Amino acid sequence: MIAITLPDGTIRSFPSGSTGLDIALSIGRKLAQDALALKVDGKAVDLGMPLTADAAIEILTFDSPEGKNVFWHSASHIMAQAVEELFPGSRFGAGPAIDQGFYYDIASPHRFREPDLRQIEERMLEIGRRDITITREEMPRDAAIEFFSTVRQDPYKVEILEDTLKQVDTVSLYHQDKFTDLCIGPHLTSTSKLKAVLLTNISSSFWRGDSSRENMQRIYGIAFPSEKLLKEYAARIEEAKRRDHRKLGAELELFMLTPEVGSGLPIWLPKGAIIRNELESFLKEEQRKRGYLPVYTPHIGNIELYKRSGHYPYYSDSQFPPLTYHDEDGSQEQYLLKPMNCPHHHLIYSNRIRSYRDLPIRLTEFGTVYRHEQSGELNGLVRARGFTQDDSHIYCRPDQLVDEICNAIDLTQYVFSTLGFSSVQTRLSMHDPANQAKYGGTPEVWEQAEKDVKEAADRMGIDYFIGIGEASFYGPKIDFIVRDALDRKWQLGTVQVDYVMPERFDLSYVGSDGQKHRPVVIHRAPFGSMERFIGVLIEHTAGNFPLWLAPVQAIVLPIAEDIHDYAKSVHQAMLAAGIRTEIDIRSEKVGKKIRDAEVGKIPCMIVVGQKEQENGEVSLRRHRIGDAGRFSLNGMIEQLQKEITGRT
């Protein structure tokens, strides 16, 4: 007998050789039905694996991320089997489970098209109905190479065995009917668990992510153990589409993109410009309190400036080509649309001699930069070719560095919390020591910089994870990452330490010893890019902006034409109070006016009729909440003003 510890702490004994399924059955019929795999002492294994020693176990079902992972991984194998049956000659690359489903990279003489997906889905469900047992087999690596070379004739699996797995002696194969895949597992015990599947799209990928290798066709999908779960998934996708900032941006007239101006060059419409303006004012106000000095710099700069900073050689392929100016005497000058603001700020710093007493100096600018992102990368506001950074550079003494990083983190956190972003991930982006050539500066400098970043992050008590190889070429960063409505991750704010630029630009200050010293630079941008931030904000709020940001804060809705004069006076009073207010004097019923205002996501609807007019009152209706009651005009204005200035 062996002692099995269950997740709730109870210990039960089972005959040696019992499987996960046996244990699940002993606990309950439902659990046995839902069981997908087993976790033994923290390691996921097949449900059918016999247990021969005492262990702590957990039955994995579709409710847990690990259970989903097993389910989707098996679904990708089932898809491969379906593809193999339908399109003989297909060879299989990598087919993992991902955050939301799975994919398989396939090399096939057949070019997959949309209707094929429906056919493959059908076949997958049919394979599910066949109730094929999935079995694991372990064999020496050599035998597996032999197997995949001759029986399966799959060169991709052979390559994985010969390359990625060359240190491994024994590998595992999973068989289901005639289909066999090289896989570490675990997997479902039978194909019959698959009850619902949706293949979502076809795209291409490079074999092993290497653009010099062959293209493969990648089929993405998601699968569920019940129809009901698939329906729920489809509903979530619909909701995400409704929140898409590109769709809402057009509907709410916030911004536009047109090839007549250029791909990836957003234009702010009046309503979007209000939001951006409010956000900029908010940050400017906050920065004024924190000792920042506003500056302005031009949109283009001499190419020599960026060669000196190191940006040009590192990123020349993602910049717009230089503008070349030929002089009469034959000499030429080249200018770049500025890809970065920092070089300009460094020149401002070195425009005069700085004393140690002057530091820290915090230069700040909403600086528009231009980067020629690959066409396939462009995505509304969140990935644009022209965008504005809320860019500041803090020049400080080494002894001030950690404090200044903390100040920058504090500001960033304040911005995020004011805007209601609660689930922000923080990444300490460190350099990859194995790839030193990618970075400027010496290893000693990097060590110091990363130590300082960590110290600041710890002092601020932020919950971070470390991203090796995510640093910029001049220093480590603290990156603030949020997810959009489609669950894609976007980096917004950033705080970066830089010991490299001060060298390149020969920045200095005079210390108390009368000698020249090197300052350290912090690059920081709480919003990151105004475009991206607002794009994510649109999706985050679904276009229901807080009152202080709403492009139209209130709309006056007179009930009938004989109230128009009073309605107009209310409108005027609100405009005079600085509240962005419109008035709806169409000859529509109030129900219609309210509906249009609700659809337009206007936070406050001011309904006025005979009753309000008699007492100099207004009725307030809040967006998505409903009737808020009757107030005196001035009382309501005061209340709204308080809400606006409080940015709540």
Add this chain to the structure above:
RNA sequence: GCUGAUGUAGCUCAGUCGGUAGAGCACUUCCUUGGUAAGGAAGAGGUCAUCGGUUCAAGUCCGAUCAUCAGCUCCA
């Protein structure tokens, strides 16, 4: 940049077998004057993304280009 898909009125979308375009919403005008999510009628609105080809005839078939979307790759 690569692979695939898409592009018809301001928006959402029909448009069969190739025979010169249609709905709903929005807009304008008129009627209606109302109490918390859609009152009624009429009107206007189109180089069917662009360019080229096939055809007696192209929104429809073919090719190229541009843009957008999904993914890959890249990312300061």
